[in-house]
Amino acid sequence: MDFHIGKKTLTRRSAPYLVAEIGLNHNADLEIGKRTIAKAKESGAHAVKFQTYRTEEFIDQSNPDVKFLYDIFKQYELNETKHKEFQKTALDLGLDFFSTPLCDSAVDLLCGLDVPVLKIASGDIVNLPLLNKAIQSGKPLIVSTGAALPEEVTRAISLFRKHGTETCLLHCVSMYPTPLNKVNLQSIPFYLDTTDYVVGFSDHSDGTLASSVACGLGAVVFEKHFTLDRNLEGPDHGISMDPTMFTRLAEDLKLSFEMGGAYGKNTHPEETGGWFYGRRSLYKKGNSVLSLRPALHTKDKNILDSWELERVGDPSLLPEGPIRLAPKSK
Known part of the structure; x- marks a missing residue:
């Protein structure tokens, strides 16, 4: 009231x-x-x-x-x-x-x-x-x-x-x-x-x-x-x-x-600006898939973020470094 x-x-x-x-x-x-x-x-x-x-x-x-x-x-x-x-x-x-x-x-x-x-x-x-x-x-x-x-x-x-x-x-x-x-x-x-x-x-x-x-x-x-x-x-x-x-x-x-502030979970633009250094992307290192900083996916959408682990597939088939989305077949 x-x-x-x-x-x-x-x-x-x-x-x-x-x-x-x-x-x-x-x-x-x-x-x-x-x-x-x-x-x-x-x-x-x-x-x-x-x-x-x-x-x-x-x-x-x-x-x-x-x-x-x-x-x-x-x-x-x-x-x-x-x-x-x-x-x-x-x-x-x-x-x-x-x-x-x-x-x-x-x-x-x-x-x-x-x-x-x-x-x-x-x-x-x-x-x-x-x-x-x-x-x-x-x-x-x-x-x-x-x-x-x-x-x-x-x-x-x-x-x-x-x-x-x-x-x-x-x-x-x-x-x-x-x-x-x-x-x-x-x-x-x-x-x-x-x-x-x-x-x-x-x-x-x-x-x-x-x-x-x-x-x-x-x-x-x-x-x-x-x-x-x-x-x-x-x-x-x-x-x-x-x-x-x-x-x-x-x-x-x-x-x-x-x-x-406002009721609910509210995220400020100033916070998301720190994603690159604070979050992680997926990397191939040797025979392992690691979740590492920096979060390269925030600048390159073709790189997998650390929540996309299930999309990796067989790591032995991947090149070293940041893991990218497989290119679409023509």
């Missing part, structure tokens, strides 16, 4: 589509947010993504155990005006703009902005009310699967299929940062084998290696946290890529995709 982001069509064989997850790294500041979007474009992103919510609609502010969480999200909450400003900045730069809704009103806000897709956070793959709201929007969904049990992923997929929802699954490990030995990239071919979805990778590991390997395993959509400066104050800057690191990621993904 193809996946659509606006006018873009992604298939399982598409080049990498790279999402700069700005998330909360705008610091609720228009200037920082706009500069971050511009740097994401310069660094090779195809899209920028934010988080959209009203804090009181998804965190119980009366519970002291999550007061710290409430305070963090409240500090970085974006109103509709800032959403519109960030969207305009992104679209003017040729970037796709979308967001992760964390409550029902966020879905309404994003639909009002006519974003091309909605992103479902890993923690909400088990949130049936929000999933139903997102499905009812009719938007394609990019769904992260971090920390989800296998049966929870299966359950969500069944829901999307029931409603005919266009879906892209992202493999994700909800550890920040994710140790490389915990990345478990075999989930990507598993999703490819068990669904007909375009599959991607929400990468929380350090560096570019995990995403590069994921590309080789068939991931198409890539999401990575992005910041102007890892030293900025805020909850996610320290686990995000700065522009230099993100540029390297974009370059490595492009190279990884090119390294994958």
Whole structure:
């Protein structure tokens, strides 16, 4: 099943589509947010993504155990005006703009902005009310699967299929940062084998290696946290890529995709140019038939190659040297 982001069509064989997850790294500041979007474009992103919510609609502010969480999200909450400003900045730069809704009103806000897709956070793959709201929007969904049990992923997929929802699954490990030995990239071919979805990778590991390997395993959509400066104050800057690191990621993904080549056994002209020295023709040496280099048959079609042994006949009747096809009798 193809996946659509606006006018873009992604298939399982598409080049990498790279999402700069700005998330909360705008610091609720228009200037920082706009500069971050511009740097994401310069660094090779195809899209920028934010988080959209009203804090009181998804965190119980009366519970002291999550007061710290409430305070963090409240500090970085974006109103509709800032959403519109960030969207305009992104679209003017040729970037796709979308967001992760964390409550029902966020879905309404994003639909009002006519974003091309909605992103479902890993923690909400088990949130049936929000999933139903997102499905009812009719938007394609990019769904992260971090920390989800296998049966929870299966359950969500069944829901999307029931409603005919266009879906892209992202493999994700909800550890920040994710140790490389915990990345478990075999989930990507598993999703490819068990669904007909375009599959991607929400990468929380350090560096570019995990995403590069994921590309080789068939991931198409890539999401990575992005910041102007890892030293900025805020909850996610320290686990995000700065522009230099993100540029390297974009370059490595492009190279990884090119390294994958085309499905099947494909032979380059540059390879066949070495046949003369690397392959063999048949030669008569004494009473023996030998397979020797160089492959003279690559330049003289009348000389037998080493696969044509059965055509040799009685070697005692042959002259020394390369074995040629017997001339046709007139």
